[in-house]
Amino acid sequence: MDLPRTLIIKNLLFAACGDLIRHRGRSFVVTLCLVAILFPLVTALAISEGLRFQAEISIGEGADFYVSEDRYGGNGPISLDHQSGLSGLQGVSRVTPRVVGRAYFADRLTAVVGLEPEALSALKTLVQGKVPEAPGEVLLGQGIARAFKIQVGMPFSLGANPHKTFKVTGILSHSCLWSSDLMVMSHSDANEFFIIRGLSTQLLIYTPNDSSPLLAKSLIGRSDPGGSQVPHLRIEDRYHTKERVQAGFSHKGGIFIILYIIVATLAIQAFLITSGFGLRVMEREIGVMKAIGWRTSEMLGEIGMECLLISLTAISSAILLSMALTKGLNGILIAQFFVAEVGLVPEVEIPSRYLPFHGLLGLALAFCITLSGGLWSAWRKAQRPPAELMR
């Protein structure tokens, strides 16, 4: 008599569970190995996704075009004289200069950003203290402030220009990876600090959405002024930057996943082959099951259920452990493998974003690994007579 399908599944599930409990040592070691394999994968995917999320906002909320001058084949500072010319182009709603440089704060490298006063006031909601208003006033990122125990009101100067004295008026609360090791000041202060006049790292062009393609043509027309005395302009637009950033994350993430799966699969196979873990017990059990009337398909179903239960336990544990490490301990020891130059104990907040896809990918990987280890050998054994297996 054929049993209903749900009852068969339920019976197989209970049988699988019983088997796992009976061989609790084996189940525990296999689950532990899987957690060790899945944990770095889940962590890497979560950090990658967290950073990608932040990068997409950075591109989405940034300017439509970034214009600089071509200097020796690279991006060079642009003269502020271009600002009025670019503002007059059809479809341009705003052009603002921005300085982005780098300087050492004691022994720690920071990004230095010089902004227009309106942009500085826009940071108000993120600042503990107040935004810079007078010359020499700066905001510091939380990473720098924490590392050097900087308080609001503290004056300081830096080695790059010891004559320029700054006063900290506020600390930027953490919002993303790039707001941590950062000094924000007015555009004129930044130019004074780097001892540069009448130039800016870039001119940022904002447009209403529908005029971007038209404006791109006008800008490309202006990028080559035609005369040999005027440097060419280098233009980065939002669309191409987005494409490049997405490719940068996907390419690296994809390579990582492929290499990881190959290494993990080889590792688990080597582990199973070298240990011969539970093979004799398995043989005897299959023999008994065949002797009492189990069909091969039912035996394989039970082994599949065992693998599924182990995989579910392993991936859930790996996700919870990974969350505890990345969110509770800020990726201590592991973050440096995924975010460059953050050290063993990161002082910047490491972003991590867990998606259901990460869980499903980990589950599929764990299920494939456990199945490939158990299903084939179980099927081979099920072809042999029970008496031989039970011997």
Place this chain on the structure above:
Amino acid sequence: MERRSRIALVLVTLLVVMAAIAIFFDLQTWRGRRAEDIKVFQRAVGGLGAGAIATPIWNFINYDPRIFSVDDSMTWPVPGGYSYGPDRTATVSYFEEIPENQWIFHEP
């Protein structure tokens, strides 16, 4: 044995549900105030940062290709770049310089 199996099944289900709830809450935190803070910061600074590095160490392209779209570490002092550069190791992002066709052929 069936009672033990039931307990084990409940434990596995509990673990799966806990992981699912943790993922759900994590997704929620990224949607709310946190995303808004990132937007405020990025809007004010005009878009800053894109790669898996907190400061522009070695080169700017892997910090933000909008600031410096050229990979200058490829050309000096070791052609092909430093194999041990932080942007070439195990970080989760890598932005390449896009080659431009700048060769203009003049007929004799």
